[in-house]
Amino acid sequence: MQIVKTINPEIFRGYDLRGVVDVDLNVDVMYTLGRAYATFLSERRISESTVGRDNRLTGEEYSKAFIQGLNDGGINTIDIGLSLSQIVYFSSYYFQIKGSVMVSASHNPANFNGLKLGVGFSDTMITEEIQYLRQVVEKGKYSEGKGINRSEDIFEAYKNDIIKRFNLKKKWKIVIDGCNTGSGVFYPAIFKAAGCEVIEQNCVPDGNFPLGVPDPTEVEVLERVSKTVKSEKADIGFAYDTDGDRMSVVDDKGNILWMDSIVALFAQDVLDFMPGANIVYNTLCSRQVTEAIEKAGGKPVMWLTGHSFIKAKVKEARSPFGGELSGHIFFMDNFYGHDDGANASLRLLQYLERKNETLSQAFSKLNVYVSSPEIKFGLADAIKFQLIDNEIKAEFKQAWPFAKFTEIEGIRMDNEEEMAIVRASQNGPYITVKFEGKTQEIYDNVKVHVREILKKYPQIDWSKGVNTHALD
Secondary structure, eight states: OOOOSOOOGGGBOSSSEEEEBTTTBOHHHHHHHHHHHHHHHHHTTOOEEEEEEOSOTTHHHHHHHHHHHHHHTTOEEEEEEEOOHHHHHHHHHHHTOSEEEEEOOTTSOTTEEEEEEEEETTEEOOHHHHHHHHHHHHHTOOOOOOOOEEEOOOHHHHHHHHHTTOOOOSOOEEEEEOTTSTHHHHHHHHHHHTTOEEEEESOSOOTTOTTSOOOTTSHHHHHHHHHHHHHHTOSEEEEEOTTSOBEEEEOTTSOEEOHHHHHHHHHHHHHHHSTTOEEEEETTSOHHHHHHHHHTTOEEEEEOSSHHHHHHHHHHTTOSEEEOTTSBEEEOSSSOSSBOHHHHHHHHHHHHHHHTOOHHHHHHTSOOOEEOOOEEEEOOHHHHHHHIIIIIHHHHHHHSTTSEEEOSSSEEEEETTEEEEEEEOSSSSEEEEEEEESSHHHHHHHHHHHHHHHHTOTTSEEEEEESGGGGO
C-alpha cells in the first residue's frame, strides 16, 4: 500500500466520506485516508482509535488498509471487525478513547463504500472537519509513527449496555428485516436478549445486497416487513440499514409509518417527563412533528438534515431528544446522544408499554397528514446546490406566494394544511423531496405543483433515485 497524491474531492461530503469502489476508492486511497485521519488525531494528541466495518464486499480489505494507514501514522488501533456504527460509538466509551472509525457507506448501493470518522465521544466529523481532512490529503504532510493493531469483539459488552436500560414486561412478537446486512447478525440477538420473540427476515449478510439498496425507508423494504407482520400476526416490524444506526417501522396492522411519525411519538414520550424542553428535528419532517411537540408543551427546533448536524444541534440546544425522517434517532435524556437503532427500537416498545397501547393506537392520536415518502432523484454534485438556490427556490415562492419558507437547506414551504421541501443531499449525487397535505385532495394538489416544478429541469434524473414512484 502507498500514499496517493490526489483523491477525488467529491468523496469528502457533508458529514462523512463516500465514494464508488474502484473509481473513487481503492486500498491505496483508504490507506492514504488512514494516514490523514492519523494526522488529524495526532494534532489532538489522540493516540488510539477503534475501527469497525459493515458487510460490504470491500469492507474487510478497506478496513485493513485504513488500519495500516493509522498505524503508519503513529496511531494504535483496535479492530472490532464486523460491526454497527453505534457499536463503534460505544467502543469510545468502552475503551475510553476519542478515535473511532466505521468503514461504511450506510444505505448507499453495493458499489459504494466510505467512512464515518469520530472526533470524540458520540461525535463525528461535520463539514468543516471533513474539509480539513481533505486539506491534509492535498498538502501531503502526514504524521509518522509505529502504531500497533489488536482485535477485540465487544458486541456482548455493547448488548449488555443496551439491555440494562430496559425492562420489557410483554413478550413482543417482532419482525426484523436486516436487508442482508450486518444488522441481520446483531439485531436479532439484541431483541432476543430483551425477551422478544423474533421473526428474522433477510438477516443473512450478503454484500451484494441482492434485494436492492439497503435503505430501510424504501417503500419496497417496508412492504416486505408489512407483509410478514400481517402473515405472522406480529406486534411490530423493524428494518435497519447497513451500519445499523437507522431504523424504520411497520405497525401491528401492517401499516407503514414514516419515521417522522415515530419522531413525534418519541417527542411526546420525552415531554411527558421534561415539559418545555427543546426538541430537535430535521427539515424533512412532517408538520405532524411540529404540532406534536407544541401540543405536548415542547419547543420545536427545526435543523439541517444529517446525523452529525442533528447530533451537534441536540447538544447545542441542550435538548433531550432529536430525530430525523431518515430514521436517525438521538436520545440525550438517558443515553449517550448518538444514533442507535437498537436503543430507539426498544425505547419505542417501552413507550408503548407505558401507554398500554399498540403502535397503531398511538399513531391514531397524532394529527394526520397524507405524506409522501422521502423521495430521491439523481442530480450531479457539481450543480445540485446551485440549481436549487438559483432556480427551484424561485419556483416554490411563485407557486406558493403566501407560504412560510425555511431556507436553512434547500427550500421548505409550509402552509397550515400543506408542506413541501426540496434539498440537495449531503452524501450523494441526488436531491431529496418530500411533500404532504391535510387531505388527499390537498396532497394531490401539492404533488402536481412539485412535479411540474421538477420536470422543468432536464438535469434532474428521474431514472435514478429512491421512491420516485411517489411523483409519478
